[in-house]
Amino acid sequence: MNLSFSKEDLDFKQEVVDFLDANYPGDIKERQDKRLPLDKEQNIRWQKILSKKGWFAVNWPSEYSGSPELSLTQKYILQNVLAEYNTPVLLPFGVGMCAPVIFSFGTDKQKKQHLPAILNSDVWWCQGYSEPGSGSDLASLKTKADKEGDSYIVNGCKTWTTLAQHADWIFCLVRTETTPIKQEGISFLLIDMKTAGIEVKPIITVDGSHEVNMVFFDNVKVPCENIVGEVGQGWNIAKFLLMHERSGIAGISSLKRELSRLRELSASTIVNEGTLLDEPAFRAKIEQTEIELTATEFTELRTLSSMSSGGSPGAEASILKIKGTELQQKLSELFVEMLGYYAHPFFAENELGSNDSIGPEYAGSIMPHYLNYRKVSIYGGSNEIQRNVISKAILGL
Numbered sequence: 001m002n003l004s005f006s007k008e009d010l011d012f013k014q015e016v017v018d019f020l021d022a023n024y025p026g027d028i029k030e031r032q033d034k035r036l037p038l039d040k041e042q043n044i045r046w047q048k049i050l051s052k053k054g055w056f057a058v059n060w061p062s063e064y065s066g067s068p069e070l071s072l073t074q075k076y077i078l079q080n081v082l083a084e085y086n087t088p089v090l091l092p093f094g095v096g097m098c099a100p101v102i103f104s105f106g107t108d109k110q111k112k113q114h115l116p117a118i119l120n121s122d123v124w125w126c127q128g129y130s131e132p133g134s135g136s137d138l139a140s141l142k143t144k145a146d147k148e149g150d151s152y153i154v155n156g157c158k159t160w161t162t163l164a165q166h167a168d169w170i171f172c173l174v175r176t177e178t179t180p181i182k183q184e185g186i187s188f189l190l191i192d193m194k195t196a197g198i199e200v201k202p203i204i205t206v207d208g209s210h211e212v213n214m215v216f217f218d219n220v221k222v223p224c225e226n227i228v229g230e231v232g233q234g235w236n237i238a239k240f241l242l243m244h245e246r247s248g249i250a251g252i253s254s255l256k257r258e259l260s261r262l263r264e265l266s267a268s269t270i271v272n273e274g275t276l277l278d279e280p281a282f283r284a285k286i287e288q289t290e291i292e293l294t295a296t297e298f299t300e301l302r303t304l305s306s307m308s309s310g311g312s313p314g315a316e317a318s319i320l321k322i323k324g325t326e327l328q329q330k331l332s333e334l335f336v337e338m339l340g341y342y343a344h345p346f347f348a349e350n351e352l353g354s355n356d357s358i359g360p361e362y363a364g365s366i367m368p369h370y371l372n373y374r375k376v377s378i379y380g381g382s383n384e385i386q387r388n389v390i391s392k393a394i395l396g397l
């Protein structure tokens with residue numbers, strides 16, 4: 001893989017910079033820089049801006065995205081410049097998760113109905129995989145879909161469903177048949193959240209935010225044509241989708257921005273006679289993080305390179321998931337360490353729009369962020385489960 005930038009690549013980078021200078025809305029930037037959550041309208045508005053430019057569904061075949069496909073290097077540049085500008089992380093559930101399933105396994109009708117709406121962020125999707133008791137052991141899921149005429153009747157409960165409170169549709173794994181092998185008899189079903197019998201209940205997390213939910217299904221009637229792929233083929237689709245979910249989860253470009261922010265802030269944090277960045281112990285932690293980040297970035301580039309020549313992410317996605325999320329947590333810890341006592345008082349209202357803090361102006365968001373990021377080693381398949389994948393698929397244990 002050649003990553004030296006050609007003149008065309010540098011022109012592309014300039015195009016991204018010019019585009020962001022002209023089109024990144026000030027109100028969204030302000031909330032991003034203060035690490036305050038965006039509301040639904042802001043998320044959608046930002047995604048529409050990118051989509052109009054053809055930089056939203058960059059991993060879709062152009063037949064569906066309607067835009068020319070970017071080269072691997074252009075995608076890398078785009079991702080990095082977006083992260084440098086601290087633009088919002090794109091919500092992955094539609095564009096990065098459900099859409100690849102639909103264009104890989106769906107019917108023409110499903111493609112026509114859902115892909116344009118995802119591309120234009122007109123429909124907000126959420127992911128209904130996990131259930132109480134079926135997280136790591138996902139194949140033990142119990143939500144049932146019983147066939148009645150042209151419909152399935154769905155009963156059961158999904159949990160940890162991210163942003164389901166805003167969702168218009170949910171893609172679910174449901175049990176369409178009870179079989180001795182638990183991976184069989186599972187199907188991938190698309191459900192309109194407005195259907196009668198669906199109830200969403202919030203789960204408030206340790207940082208005080210409302211990000212995840214429980215979703216209950218009580219005799220929910222769903223047309224049979226909403227199954228994607230073959231009935232009972234859901235487990236294969238689930239595995240396909242999870243690999244895509246994990247490969248995007250490392251967040252390397254955002255990590256680079258956060259690391260340089262930490263470096264800058266610690267260089268202006270006065271300790272004893274100098275700054276925190278001059279302290280050998282703290283500086284060593286920053287350097288170590290940078291070394292690990294660079295190594296992880298190259299693993300990601302290798303994976304992207306093999307994907308761009310037709311491969312699928314494979315077990316490398318598990319390495320990226322582990323390393324990326326460990327680094328995300330490590331950085332969130334270093335921010336807390338940098339602030340010392342000032343990190344400790346925090347107000348759940350921060351998540352609701354206030355950014356009051358004791359100490360430096362940025363202090364209010366540090367502890368909620370640290371607490372919120374305990375999640376990253378759990379979601380998308382816990383890091384222990386990823387180690388199991390690596391031990392089997394790479395080490396052959």
Ligand SMILES: Cc1cc2nc3c(=O)[nH]c(=O)nc-3n(C[C@H](O)[C@H](O)[C@H](O)COP(=O)(O)OP(=O)(O)OC[C@H]3O[C@@H](n4cnc5c(N)ncnc54)[C@H](O)[C@@H]3O)c2cc1C
Pocket residue numbers: 126127128129130133134135136137159160161162163212375378379380381382383384385388
């Ligand atoms: C913030 C957040 C958002 C999420 N969003 C979504 C979402 O939108 N949609 C969705 O479907 N799910 C979502 N999840 C669910 C997530 O995928 C599960 O939490 C995850 O798969 C772990 O499952 P569990 O919580 O049931 O824990 P468990 O599976 O009960 O695991 C508990 C502990 O045991 C360990 N463990 C379990 N089995 C093994 C094993 N075989 N070997 C070694 N260790 C093991 C785990 O690593 C973990 O530490 C989200 C979770 C979080 C925290």
